[in-house]
Amino acid sequence: MTGERHRPADSAFLRDFAYLSSIGATPSGGVDREAATLPDAMQRAWLGGWLTSHGFDVRVDAIGNQFGLLELVPGAPYILTGSHLDSQPTAGRFDGAYGVAASAHAAHAVARRAREGRITPRHNLAVVNWFNEEGSRFAPSMMGSSVFTGKLSLESAYDVEDGRGVSVREALERIGAIGSAPELPLAGYAEIHIEQGRELEDGAARIGVVTGTWGARKFLVTVDGEQAHTGPTAMADRRDALLGASLLVVRARELADELAHAPLHTAVSKLDVRPNSPVVVARRVVCNLDLRSPDPEALETAERLLREAAADIERTHGVSVRLDRTHHWDRNDYSADGVALAEGVCADLGLASRRVLTVAGHDSTNVKDITPTVMLFVPSEDGISHNEREFTADDDMVAGLSVLTGVLERLCVG
Amino acid sequence: MTGERHRPADSAFLRDFAYLSSIGATPSGGVDREAATLPDAMQRAWLGGWLTSHGFDVRVDAIGNQFGLLELVPGAPYILTGSHLDSQPTAGRFDGAYGVAASAHAAHAVARRAREGRITPRHNLAVVNWFNEEGSRFAPSMMGSSVFTGKLSLESAYDVEDGRGVSVREALERIGAIGSAPELPLAGYAEIHIEQGRELEDGAARIGVVTGTWGARKFLVTVDGEQAHTGPTAMADRRDALLGASLLVVRARELADELAHAPLHTAVSKLDVRPNSPVVVARRVVCNLDLRSPDPEALETAERLLREAAADIERTHGVSVRLDRTHHWDRNDYSADGVALAEGVCADLGLASRRVLTVAGHDSTNVKDITPTVMLFVPSEDGISHNEREFTADDDMVAGLSVLTGVLERLCVG
Structure with missing residues (x-):
């Protein structure tokens, strides 16, 4: 045919x-x-x-x-x-x-x-x-x-x-x-x-x-917590790297919604948990995080808000959050x-x-x-x-x- | 010595x-x-x-x-x-x-x-x-x-x-x-x-x-979304399995805080993303999720609230969330x-x-x-x-x- x-x-x-x-x-x-x-x-x-x-x-x-x-x-x-x-x-x-x-x-x-x-x-x-x-x-x-x-x-x-x-x-x-x-x-x-x-x-x-081409800022995110038993360890004592990373995944999506007029696209799509065991609170999570926009100002704002969120997660959950910009390009x-x-x-x-x-x-x-x-x-x-x-x-x-x-x-x- | x-x-x-x-x-x-x-x-x-x-x-x-x-x-x-x-x-x-x-x-x-x-x-x-x-x-x-x-x-x-x-x-x-x-x-x-x-x-x-022994309810969580490009795909079109799972990780921790009087311990510690690529929105995330408490009522309440959260995530983000209870024991x-x-x-x-x-x-x-x-x-x-x-x-x-x-x-x- x-x-x-x-x-x-x-x-x-x-x-x-x-x-x-x-x-x-x-x-x-x-x-x-x-x-x-x-x-x-x-x-x-x-x-x-x-x-x-x-x-x-x-x-x-x-x-x-x-x-x-x-x-x-x-x-x-x-x-x-x-x-x-x-x-x-x-x-x-x-x-x-x-x-x-x-x-x-x-x-x-x-x-x-x-x-x-x-x-x-x-x-x-x-x-x-x-x-x-x-x-x-x-x-x-x-x-x-x-x-x-x-x-x-x-x-x-x-x-x-x-x-x-x-x-x-x-x-x-x-x-x-x-x-x-x-x-x-x-x-x-x-x-x-x-x-x-x-x-x-x-x-x-x-x-x-x-x-x-839209501008982009790509980050490698490293969240460090501490290994602990998922059962007996008191919730207040936990420094859960996976919780820290999850809060950042959620925040990245919120940023896209807040700056939708720009527009801003955000994504976390590759995420690795260590030690990734059913009974061990994660000591480290490494993930990507991308911000993309045709509007340079929106990218600047998004990165600032992202870093504020990371600092807030650090304060509240006893983890450390590192955001390394791996590559970026302007529009x-x-x-x-x-x-x-x-x-x-x-x-x-x-x-x-x-x-x-x-x-x-x-x-x-x-x-x-x-x-x-x-x-x-x-x-x-x-x-x-x-x-x-x-x-x-x-x-x-x-x-x-x-x-x-x-x-x-x-x-x-x- | x-x-x-x-x-x-x-x-x-x-x-x-x-x-x-x-x-x-x-x-x-x-x-x-x-x-x-x-x-x-x-x-x-x-x-x-x-x-x-x-x-x-x-x-x-x-x-x-x-x-x-x-x-x-x-x-x-x-x-x-x-x-x-x-x-x-x-x-x-x-x-x-x-x-x-x-x-x-x-x-x-x-x-x-x-x-x-x-x-x-x-x-x-x-x-x-x-x-x-x-x-x-x-x-x-x-x-x-x-x-x-x-x-x-x-x-x-x-x-x-x-x-x-x-x-x-x-x-x-x-x-x-x-x-x-x-x-x-x-x-x-x-x-x-x-x-x-x-x-x-x-x-x-x-x-x-x-x-x-505290009672426990352990779940295998499967969040299904759809693969998409992390860049051009419109945010509104995304069905991001990792976002769905992250919302559940955050909710699990909130439950522990809300039911701290019980007490309730919650954890997600093993989480696998597919395909886990830097440029592909996740089509599936599989993770564990544990609830533990000496109080049977707190466990019952926590599971109910967890399932409500899952249904809410399904409605809001176009993903499906399955909670399979893999094992559980009473106090x-x-x-x-x-x-x-x-x-x-x-x-x-x-x-x-x-x-x-x-x-x-x-x-x-x-x-x-x-x-x-x-x-x-x-x-x-x-x-x-x-x-x-x-x-x-x-x-x-x-x-x-x-x-x-x-x-x-x-x-x-x-």
Whole structure:
């Protein structure tokens, strides 16, 4: 059916994407393909094979970023396009993977037009699968693009360990993903991704053109109490680290409600209890805590209120609460030229577009700091993401592919 | 110094206890000797060796309870005494282990008096190291005594798995701790344990005579939400399982404060988040939740208020909250004869005793349902327990040993 409704190139894309989705598939329709795991190795092999058979020269760099190079103009800089194949432990099949598959098909289509003499390229083309965008197995997220753009050193990335003590270097070696790709002079970057929110759907737009990134402040929270027996120890004597952390989880949600006008998004999602025994009051809880907002003042206020809450919890419950800011970024805009270029492509194709901010970080958040970058979104149904029920319709994927192809073509000849 | 201040038998006890404390010792002065681990196997070997060299016949039953039998009156039933050697992952060196070491020394002392003709025994003596009292590696706690007293079937105990999928049966086999001890006809049981509270210290008593056990209701709490991206997902769309669980942790503590007159002790100490990722709103949190009180009405009220809170969290935050009562016991008294007997021994020795309730469960909580049981406490400094800083002074240990010896002697001749 799909094959009949769509143009042949689009049907080929949908078939390829369906095959990709079968790698590391979960019974609920999602995928489980964390960075440098077996399913990640399999999908990397799939991508490398696809790129090779479509004329790309496949190279891997020292942090496992996987490139497919297509030289159209010897010696010219490259227009790079891509996203990431790795996923959260149980996740949807679209997040990242759609962007990589679309990039491969878009670059291939532009190259064909160049070879057929229908366009005159000024730049070469390259496709990329960034290593470890998700950061679930190895923190931080966007690791591959951070190393590529010089924001994170290769050595410190290598030293990161997963929960079982396996380092990034070991994990990459095991799947044969440490290479020596040459440095890639860039003239531009384009990425397409699912929205992971509801703005496009609510606004009846087919394409989101990303104009900027929300600011974020991310904390590592350490609550220290003291081990005690959960039974006989007098309540007044307890210094319960889990109680302290729980109060902070609740307070973080209250802050989002109090500053909803900003808006402010808050989350605590990873929380580890020590010793985590049924009969021992927790001595330590370590958790993340994120504040995100497009409004710098709201972030400032939220952090102040959060620290006040922490001090109050310390006073009332005899625990200590440490808030370490692990990373943060200010609201950060994409190039206005790129936005105009993408809107022009949408208009030419007759597709309704909408300017949106991205709340989540993407590899383009890194890459836009070293080269002019275009970031596109396609709708995700009900805004569901990081969930096996994540869904983007075939028509939306195909529309996104056509816009990405148009953007790449303009960047390539531009 | 210790050797000079104490009687030779007491010095011998303190030396033995110090050696036992070196097995699985942690740098902070505690121990790490979970059930059927390497350090547990080592301390079991130590105990078996000690009992053998002191004339006991060492036997292990099918659930790994380790006995030392001393036949004084062929064919007569046994007076059993003991506690447990296993510990929480990082714990104090006194919890359980003091009771086992004291039991071995006390039984040995009573047997010697019998052999010297100073007392005429009517019963035989046996020492026991109950398997897996702590329940930290394999739930539930008090496993060995539960199987021994018929409250838990051997097969269901065998099937319990630790966090790595190792079953109790496999773990016991690995350390060679599955035996076929003959059934033991009992005429009485005595156990001594550290208090793990502050009542003795606050009341200037040297010995606690336990008259009953607080009631308890233990729940397994499952909060189900839905995975979502911690960034772009609108706050209103989130169904955050960790937020739901945190609200319940906070409410449990409030209940303890509201019903402090009862008193009521509440605790949540083991909590697992899924998928526990920095960028994924939790889809599920599983945690324990315990209510304990000597007052049955307070327990009833607390459970009602807890369920109301759960329903309120469900309505407000779009999560589901399941409270499964996993085990519970009512307030439960020890035999009045045993209490009088122990108080008589304390009076004879000139040691101030105090009647106390135990909040925590002990192996004697099981054993008292099948044979007349005496349960004794010695003070724990500042009530600190399940903590490497747990401490009981040598003089208190020695006083406890003399009371246990007196109790055993009376039970043995009685």
